[in-house]
Amino acid sequence: MSVLVVAEHDNKNLKSSTLNTISAAEKLSEDIHLLILGNKIEDLAKSSKSIQLVKKVIICDHEKLENQIPELSSPIISNLAENYSHILAPSSTFGKNLLPRVSAQLDVTQISDIIGIESQDTFIRPIYAGNAISYVQTDQKINLMTVRPTSFEKCEEAGGDAALENITFIDSEVKTTFVNREVSKSDRPELGNARVVVSGGRGLENSDNFKLLYDLADKLNAAVGASRAAVDSGYIGNEYQVGQTGKMVAPELYIAVGISGAIQHLAGMKESKVIVAINKDLEAPIFNIADYGLSSDLFQAIPEIIKELDLLNQIES
Numbered sequence: 001m002s003v004l005v006v007a008e009h010d011n012k013n014l015k016s017s018t019l020n021t022i023s024a025a026e027k028l029s030e031d032i033h034l035l036i037l038g039n040k041i042e043d044l045a046k047s048s049k050s051i052q053l054v055k056k057v058i059i060c061d062h063e064k065l066e067n068q069i070p071e072l073s074s075p076i077i078s079n080l081a082e083n084y085s086h087i088l089a090p091s092s093t094f095g096k097n098l099l100p101r102v103s104a105q106l107d108v109t110q111i112s113d114i115i116g117i118e119s120q121d122t123f124i125r126p127i128y129a130g131n132a133i134s135y136v137q138t139d140q141k142i143n144l145m146t147v148r149p150t151s152f153e154k155c156e157e158a159g160g161d162a163a164l165e166n167i168t169f170i171d172s173e174v175k176t177t178f179v180n181r182e183v184s185k186s187d188r189p190e191l192g193n194a195r196v197v198v199s200g201g202r203g204l205e206n207s208d209n210f211k212l213l214y215d216l217a218d219k220l221n222a223a224v225g226a227s228r229a230a231v232d233s234g235y236i237g238n239e240y241q242v243g244q245t246g247k248m249v250a251p252e253l254y255i256a257v258g259i260s261g262a263i264q265h266l267a268g269m270k271e272s273k274v275i276v277a278i279n280k281d282l283e284a285p286i287f288n289i290a291d292y293g294l295s296s297d298l299f300q301a302i303p304e305i306i307k308e309l310d311l312l313n314q315i316e317s
């Protein structure tokens with residue numbers, strides 16, 4: 001049977017989470033279809049055709065889909081569902097908002113946040129904030145799954161030549177209207193995609209001290225993240241939170257500064273390739289998963305690291 005991947009995008013470009021989800025779909029079928037619901041998405045559809053693993057790009061292009069309100073998108077997906085054994089979406093705000101509605105419409109149980117695929121009917125997902133891994137076996141005809149992007153590599157964006165199909169928009173009476181979108185603007189890389197992430201915790205003490213972290217992040221061309229304690233204390237906006245109830249990240253390098261390493265924080269970053277912890281408490285649990293640990297006062301360590309990085313940059317230039 002074929003597998004449908006619902007694309008996360010901004011009407012111009014696919015989000016990288018879509019590419020991770022397509023890689024997950026490859027473990028289920030060779031016949032992968034990519035569904036793009038949006039407004040003025042001709043160019044996006046054309047560029048998506050070249051994704052190597054995708055056999056068909058299905059688009060529904062309508063002005064009402066500009067903001068991809070899930071109440072409007074979900075009936076379109078439900079309508080296509082009988083053609084597919086599995087329907088996948090990224091386990092992001094987008095997928096978490098959309099797929100449960102489709103599951104309800106189809107009266108099937110959603111399998112959330114999968115990190116591995118054992119077979120056509122057996123999927124791996126973390127439970128208890130990642131402290132246990134469960135294998136979920138199902139005999140449902142249609143399996144709806146959100147996929148944790150950090151658990152699958154991005155697929156190749158080039159080399160393919162998928163077919164293109166236009167489907168008509170099904171209008172539904174919905175009570176939800178789009179009001180506005182507030183996007184935090186930053187010159188730094190996006191937290192979910194960054195190669196390096198520098199995260200700060202309660203140890204930073206206040207929002208002014210986060211400037212230290214921004215300086216370090218800028219030297220490393222890194223994204224900035226934070227623990228929930230730092231967010232709840234108002235040091236930084238909640239879009240920066242990493243963890244079970246924040247963003248999941250898996251960068252090449254994750255630097256945790258003044259973060260104790262609670263399981264809920266680890267759930268969002270422990271897949272990082274190299275973890276560096278800076279904490280003055282040697283007993284802090286973050287050191288249990290860190291590849292490199294620096295037991296030091298961050299207010300002393302960070303300026304010194306920045307100074308060293310400056311020196312290095314001078315030598316290199």
Ligand code: FAD
Pocket residue numbers: 200201202203204226227228229230241242243244245246247257258259260261262263264265268278279280281284296297298299
């Ligand atoms: P603390 O635990 O207070 O640690 C601060 C650390 O800074 C300490 O280890 C201390 O030694 C160190 N420190 C202090 N001063 C300095 C200094 N000068 N130099 C160096 N080190 C210093 N948390 C998340 O992060 N993300 C989540 O998504 C999340 N989801 C949650 C969901 C639920 C349902 C619950 C119950 C909790 C969740 N939490 C989450 C909260 C989590 O349990 C912790 O409370 C939180 O991660 C602690 O943040 P912290 O490490 O910054 O603070």
